[in-house]
Amino acid sequence: MDVLHQTPTAKPSIPRLPPLTLSNPTMVAQHTPCTQHLSILPPELACKLFYHMLDLSRSWSRNRWWLFDRVVESPHRTSFFVREYTTDGSWHEAAQYWQAMYNGRKTDPPDVFPEVMEAACEYVEKVVNEEMSKRDRFPLEWAGHKPGDQLWHANVAAANCYEGRKESVGFHSDQLTYLGPYPTIASLSLGASRTFRLREVVPSDEISTRHARTFNVPLPHNSLFIMHASTQESFKHSVPPQSVLDLHRPLYPHPSRPSSPPEPTNRRINITFRFYRPDFNPKSTPRCKCGVPTILRADMKNRHDGKTDRYWWSCYAGAENDGKGCDFWQVMDMKAERRGPTFADRSREPI
Numbered sequence: 001m002d003v004l005h006q007t008p009t010a011k012p013s014i015p016r017l018p019p020l021t022l023s024n025p026t027m028v029a030q031h032t033p034c035t036q037h038l039s040i041l042p043p044e045l046a047c048k049l050f051y052h053m054l055d056l057s058r059s060w061s062r063n064r065w066w067l068f069d070r071v072v073e074s075p076h077r078t079s080f081f082v083r084e085y086t087t088d089g090s091w092h093e094a095a096q097y098w099q100a101m102y103n104g105r106k107t108d109p110p111d112v113f114p115e116v117m118e119a120a121c122e123y124v125e126k127v128v129n130e131e132m133s134k135r136d137r138f139p140l141e142w143a144g145h146k147p148g149d150q151l152w153h154a155n156v157a158a159a160n161c162y163e164g165r166k167e168s169v170g171f172h173s174d175q176l177t178y179l180g181p182y183p184t185i186a187s188l189s190l191g192a193s194r195t196f197r198l199r200e201v202v203p204s205d206e207i208s209t210r211h212a213r214t215f216n217v218p219l220p221h222n223s224l225f226i227m228h229a230s231t232q233e234s235f236k237h238s239v240p241p242q243s244v245l246d247l248h249r250p251l252y253p254h255p256s257r258p259s260s261p262p263e264p265t266n267r268r269i270n271i272t273f274r275f276y277r278p279d280f281n282p283k284s285t286p287r288c289k290c291g292v293p294t295i296l297r298a299d300m301k302n303r304h305d306g307k308t309d310r311y312w313w314s315c316y317a318g319a320e321n322d323g324k325g326c327d328f329w330q331v332m333d334m335k336a337e338r339r340g341p342t343f344a345d346r347s348r349e350p351i
């Protein structure tokens with residue numbers, strides 16, 4: 001007797017694309033919602049800023065957070081700067097949550113942009129606003145208090161220092177707590193070149209039809225990488241450890257040692273200039289049952305069409321309270337929470 005074997009239903013195989021190196025700005029713009037800008041600062045300013053941040057980085061700390069029942073430390077040093085102090089100290093509170101605290105230990109007040117960082121920031125702002133003016137805006141993006149306002153300005157910056165080829169940051173998307181939906185983040189690289197890795201989070205309803213691709217972008221000294229609106233919603237990024245690293249040879253000597261030749265270095269400084277939105281001021285951050293500010297995250301597995309996106313506030317258990325958080329979870333509601341004005345609000349205004 002013949003036995004009929006049922007043939008397994010053949011699933012069409014989805015092609016798995018190999019990682020792709022995006023080796024120039026054209027490729028970056030082609031494959032990601034980001035742009036890359038080489039030689040962004042005058043060379044002397046870039047070198048001065050690099051030395052200044054290197055000197056400061058000796059006192060920067062490693063981020064710490066609770067993972068289950070133990071404290072883990074980030075494999076690089078970090079610090080946080082505000083452009084100027086607000087009278088109500090609101091961004092100071094936000095700064096405390098950059099360097100995740102635990103056991104109720106609060107961080108010191110953040111530093112104000114040093115003069116060289118302020119000078120660099122003015123170049124960065126110009127490029128970011130030029131780039132933004134070429135792109136379509138998403139409905140949930142900040143639209144300014146009045147039409148014609150400069151849409152993006154950096155009011156805070158986070159800085160990272162990676163020493164050697166092994167220091168890194170793992171895959172993540174940046175918290176949106178104070179940035180709000182669809183932020184633009186401008187990331188300046190100084191010193192040793194490292195690879196920046198991007199990987200899309202494919203929405204749930206597309207995982208049966210396509211795989212995400214990994215993109216590797218070399219970030220040379222004095223280059224700006226702009227993560228435009230939708231990058232945090234649809235991609236994760238990292239700076240992975242690497243097997244080899246080219247030393248950076250500064251063009252100029254250190255200002256405090258003008259007669260000694262510049263020394264090659266294995267360190268990279270990254271400064272991410274960020275615009276903390278007025279409508280996501282720390283005062284407006286919901287508190288969870290533990291009584292601490294919640295964090296805002298995008299529902300990355302949902303569709304990102306700029307209209308139906310979902311974001312939620314949840315307990316920041318990783319930061320404090322011995323890692324034991326509560327189950328607080330709340331969908332962010334722009335209207336009920338009186339946030340905006342956004343581009344969606346602008347388009348509803350009578351002309």
Ligand SMILES: O=C(O)CCC(=O)C(=O)O
Binds near residue numbers: 174187238239
């Ligand atoms: O060092 C970099 O280029 C990325 C840093 C980063 O992802 C962050 O600070 O959130």
Ligand SMILES: [Fe+2]
Binds near residue numbers: 172173237
């Ligand atoms: Fe990041």
